[in-house]
Amino acid sequence: MIPFNKPYMTGDELYYIKDAVTRGKISGNGYYTRKCHNFFKENIGFRNCLLTSSCTDALEMAAILVDIKPGDEVIIPSYTFVSTANAFALRGAKIIFADSRSDEPNIDATLLEGLISSKTKAIVVVHYAGVSCDMDTVMHIANEHNLFVVEDAAQAIDSYYKDKPLGTIGHLAAFSFHETKNIISGEGGMLVINDKRFDKRAEIIWEKGTNRSAFFRGEVDKYSWVDVGSSFLPSDVTAAFLYAQLENLKKIQSRRTTLWYTYYEGLKMLESQGLLRLPKIPAYATCNGHLFYIVCEHIEERSQLINYLKDNGVYAVFHYVSLHKSPFYKTVKDSIKLKNCEMFSERLVRLPLYYELHMEDQNKIINLITSFFDKK
Structure with missing residues (x-):
C-alpha cells in the first residue's frame, strides 16, 4: 500500500x-x-x-x-x-x-x-x-x-x-x-x-x-x-x-514541489477533458508542495475513486467536513448553506505526497487515476 x-x-x-x-x-x-x-x-x-x-x-x-x-x-x-x-x-x-x-x-x-x-x-x-x-x-x-x-x-x-x-x-x-x-x-x-x-x-x-x-x-x-x-x-x-x-528546508521544499508539479503535469489532460479539476494557484500566490488534490464531479464519483485507488494499493483521502455542517455547530446555530464549502467537502480527494514518494509509485497513482476516468 x-x-x-x-x-x-x-x-x-x-x-x-x-x-x-x-x-x-x-x-x-x-x-x-x-x-x-x-x-x-x-x-x-x-x-x-x-x-x-x-x-x-x-x-x-x-x-x-x-x-x-x-x-x-x-x-x-x-x-x-x-x-x-x-x-x-x-x-x-x-x-x-x-x-x-x-x-x-x-x-x-x-x-x-x-x-x-x-x-x-x-x-x-x-x-x-x-x-x-x-x-x-x-x-x-x-x-x-x-x-x-x-x-x-x-x-x-x-x-x-x-x-x-x-x-x-x-x-x-x-x-x-x-x-x-x-x-x-x-x-x-x-x-x-x-x-x-x-x-x-x-x-x-x-x-x-x-x-x-x-x-x-x-x-x-x-x-x-x-x-x-x-x-x-x-x-x-x-x-x-x-x-x-x-536545516533541510530548501531540500525538502524542492522535492515536495517537484512531486506537486509532476502530479499536475500528469493529470492536466484529464482536466482539459473536463473529467476532473486540479488545484488553482492564483497569480498572487506560490505553491509550497504541501498537498495535491483533485476535485471530482460528485460525491459518488469521489467515493468510487478512493475505493478504486485503495483496491489497487494506494491510500488517498478526502479532507474537511465543512464546520458549518458539523454536529457541534448545529447545536448552537440553525443550519446555513455555503455551497462552495459543501462542494469541496463532497468532491475533493487528496493524493499521497511525501518526501520519500518514489517516482514509480507516483506514476502508478497518475496511471490509476487516468485509467479510472478513462473507464468512465
Whole structure:
C-alpha cells in the first residue's frame, strides 16, 4: 500500500535530541528553541515568533492576544480544521462562517464585507494547501473596520503572497509542524507576532501567564503570575527535532514541489477533458508542495475513486467536513448553506505526497487515476 503520508527524517534529529539532553535542559525555551526562533527570523523574515506545542496552541494564544470575549464575532472559513474555530469558540466567540471561493477552497474575500457586524472582532484566514488567500483584499477590509487578522498558516510554511512570506501579513499567524506537514516535529507549532503591541503579552501567555522569561533575562527580580496563560511552549527535545528539519528546508521544499508539479503535469489532460479539476494557484500566490488534490464531479464519483485507488494499493483521502455542517455547530446555530464549502467537502480527494514518494509509485497513482476516468 502506498501510504497517504510518511514522516521524513533528515538524519540529524536524534543527534540533536541527544545533544539537547546532554545540555541538561530539555524543558521549554532552551537552546534549540532559541535556534529555531533565530532561524525563522533570519531565513524567512518573521519579526517575532514563539514555538508552541501545536498550531492549535498558537491559535489559542492568538485568540487571547486579540482579547476575544463572549459575544464577540469572529469570521472564519467553514472549510478548515476544527482548531481554527475552536481556539476562538473557547474564548466565547460567536463563529461566523464564510464560504470558499468557487475555484479553490480558500475563503472568498469578496464576501467578508457582508459578514461584518458591530460585534466583529477578527477575521481568521486559512491558507489552504499552502496557497495564499487574497490578502490585499482581506487586509483592506480589516483595516477599514478596525479588525484583527489572524493567519492560520498551518499548511503554509515557505509559501508567499506576492513577495511576502505567509504568516507575515496579518497581526498574528499560526503554523503547524505536525507529522503531516512539510517541516515536522511530530506535534508542534508556532505563533508569529507581526504587531509589536503583542510582544510582551505573548511571551507572558506563552509562559503560563508569568513573567518568567523576563526574570531569566534579569529584567525583574522575581517572577509571578501576571496574566492568563497556559503551558504553550514545547519541550526543547521537540525543538531539537524541528531544527534538524529546518536545516533541510530548501531540500525538502524542492522535492515536495517537484512531486506537486509532476502530479499536475500528469493529470492536466484529464482536466482539459473536463473529467476532473486540479488545484488553482492564483497569480498572487506560490505553491509550497504541501498537498495535491483533485476535485471530482460528485460525491459518488469521489467515493468510487478512493475505493478504486485503495483496491489497487494506494491510500488517498478526502479532507474537511465543512464546520458549518458539523454536529457541534448545529447545536448552537440553525443550519446555513455555503455551497462552495459543501462542494469541496463532497468532491475533493487528496493524493499521497511525501518526501520519500518514489517516482514509480507516483506514476502508478497518475496511471490509476487516468485509467479510472478513462473507464468512465
